[in-house]
Amino acid sequence: MATLEFVSPKKIKPTLRKTLEDKLYYAHKGLKNIEFTDSEANRKPLIKVEYEGEISEVDLQEKIVELIKKFARGFMEVEKEILYDRRDQIPFNQKEIYPALIKKGWIHEYETGRVALDGPSMRLYNFFDGQFLKIAAAMEAKPIRFPVLIGVDTLKTADYFASFPHHITLATHLVEDANKIQASAEKFAQDQDPGHFSEIEEATEHVCSPAVCFHLYQLLSGKKLDQLIRRTAISNCFRYESGNMNTLERLWDFNMREIIFVGESDKVDQLRRDAMVPVMELVDKLKLKSHIETASDPFFVNNYAGQTFYQLSHRTKYELLLNIPSRGEEGTAAASFNWHQNFFGSKFKITTSQNQEAGTACTAFGIERWVYAFLSQYGLEKANWPQYLTDNW
Template structure:
């Protein structure tokens, strides 16, 4: 462990921790994915694969022994994992379409914008609505029935999925103040009223598709069924990671499809082609790759490796600034029978159905477009504006407010 200089005169101190040279790239990626949720009081974290070290900015040097012990323990965990590399399904470097040019890039670089605020999202309504319309049209190609689900979801529903036990790092549980007169009165006068609430039995929705299974629980689904919804979703993220494309509250356009194995397979393949066609038509750069869910516990990590090997999860990765910044903006998943089994959704013969889903992170698509083309819609290439339905004079006068 080595200590660096303080950052910019504030109290944050930079430290580096040497990693075992035997760790491969995938193991270091797993280490990072667990480390960011395992230590509070840090303001940045980088796993330097080239130098085999973890670089942290921390606010309290007295926590260094705990931090070092945590890194050591996590390193021993990931060393035991036989990792599987991501596989690239499609890539713009393999002949994808791009319509960026020097003028557009200059426009993107010369404008500042933000999609994130401390407690929520500042969403440019024009582009948000345009993308929502595009995604709605795409879901209509699959004959989807429309749904609108709430932001709250029962903890009992998540328990059927073992979600809280598997992904505790991402969940927001909702508390409530008991409806008792003396309790309500104490809130007004209690110095530490935050000690009064109790868990309500609800959580904030972490994934839109869970409501679909909740709706269909215990039912017989005869023939293919496709549901589409736009939902607010919530993920508990480390505060220092929030900003740009990452938020703790965001909007997802979701497509869930339920039927036999062949229907789910064919629908998923069609979804991949439709999403890729949209992505490249918008002139974005990136790839579709195999992926896995963010399992936290060692005993669950093998499930993620199975997802990679079985091609159960695809992510559409957007790359900006020549690949210096990359993030997922959509996912296309095949859950086989796992979720239908958990919610007892069967066909007419009593067999559990298969299911899959597609998610579009609307704010992430917005960020990708603004980062690529800038925050003044009038400067965007005409084919992009036409595809998004942003051709009117009223639309062209609107952009994202620049930071003061």
Template sequence: MPPTTRFDLGTGDALVILPPDQTDLLRELDAVFSGWGRAQGAREILPPPVYPVRDLEKFDVYTNFPHLALVGTGLDLDTGSGKPSDGGFAPESLLGARLGLPHATCYGAYLHHENSHVPDETLITLVNRCFRNEEHYGGLRRLLSFQMREIVALGSYEHTQDTIARFTERILEFSGALSLGLEKVAATDPFFENDGARALLSRLSPVKYEFQAGDLAIASVNTHRNFFGERCNIRRENSDEHAYTSCVAFGLERWLAVLLDQHDGDAHQALEAVRAAAERVS
């Protein structure tokens, strides 16, 4: 597992402010992806940018992804001055960290449906800020804070697999219209305990595929089986069986990076290409 690192916020690589033309391009991409979900009946929810640590802990975030984790807290004015020094606060100036910054968007969909029964063909879409404490950063290609649009299926196993198949086809069709030449590659994410039955299944049958432009993954499809259904006590309608889930994820800034590279940094030209491609695959 990679060591925990101190991110350098002074280089301009970890955090960015998008200029207007790039913002327009990102918003257009998000409208395309969310539109695909809505066309299939997805309802949109609006998650918060942070969650209580106890909620993210349900998903083994701090067991399987501790190297990526970032947390937040308030200032302890009883023990500290409340003033930063050298760009930061000393540990004694901080309260216990009880807020978790999510590294994936889909968590909000499962927490939203916690302790409920869902129809077998439930589809949700949501976008959120994600945060990752990476070993290194690289501008739009790899950021500390970035936006991820997801389409999340909950209900029957068949529904989760149909959703993945449908959006895999749409991603490849759209990227083909953009001449991006994405490659679908099997990948791994340690959502499941390394010695558990689900981990064995994931080794026998991949549960995550990434769509890569060169060496950069800009989208993925993920099968979780009933992991999140169990952790959030989400059950299938008219049944005691825990719901199955899957998700389709789009890293918006990464799409932006690839399109800007393709169009020599011309965001307006890339925007027109996205609109034309979206028309062809609609």
């Protein structure tokens, strides 16, 4: 492992550092640890990067500097709006819990970004999803089950590739050619080398879905709605996060429940706001340190400045952050309340009964993050857990 240290070419506000740090992992394969520290001399932070692989220091620094410049260009910061604030709660536990979760067998790690939940973690997972399902039912959202695979065409229509190309997980199959398949089987038997997949795989027409709600927009595409649509679904979602993947907070393969609304734009906006009320009731029953604030999506760097400004200033995305006490005041985004205005209605040609482009909104819960934040705030000793949970799990 090598280390590279240099002074940032730009000043970077402390509030933006985490977002930028996450982006920098995509500068080059093999980056392991990226850290910003304030340098006394000027207000440009010192950047320290640990990395593996064949790249010269000069080339690596150049790649990182280029990303920082793109990120900083035209970035406009908007004051964040706080809707609910429970940051005065004092968590029971302050210590890092992940090593203990592994040791006790509550979490099994395969490799970074892929885990199995076991024992109490699994029970907590079911508890939280059960709570979200109740919230969905109270909002009259009917359950639906979507496939994991989603068409490249669907994501193209949703403009996903332009915004989040770095997260994509491709799913393809071998060409339907018996000779080629037989030849590859023999090759496998001999050398176990999966590297030659590239010679026999079919062009990619599907990817592992990065979110849940696109499936619904696809189903409704070209339709005229006679009423507001309310559905809920849970699905494995896939977002490749490079060096950012850690604990249960950033998984490559995770589970998300969404409550999705499609209809008149102002009505679906109101519904995703209404969803905050029962979510905060749950937070309060569990006495979790948290808050809801305006947020922006982690767009790829070229789009970052414009999109972030748009989202923050239009209040199209709110996030519930559950505190992770071992990281101080930082939290994990465990739920988001998104209003896409008529963006997907227009892309997927969905219209309302009044012949308007439909609005869409969704409330999304990252279930593993709830489990992790809960355990981070309460620790592993069940005697300390809130009664609402132990009565209902």
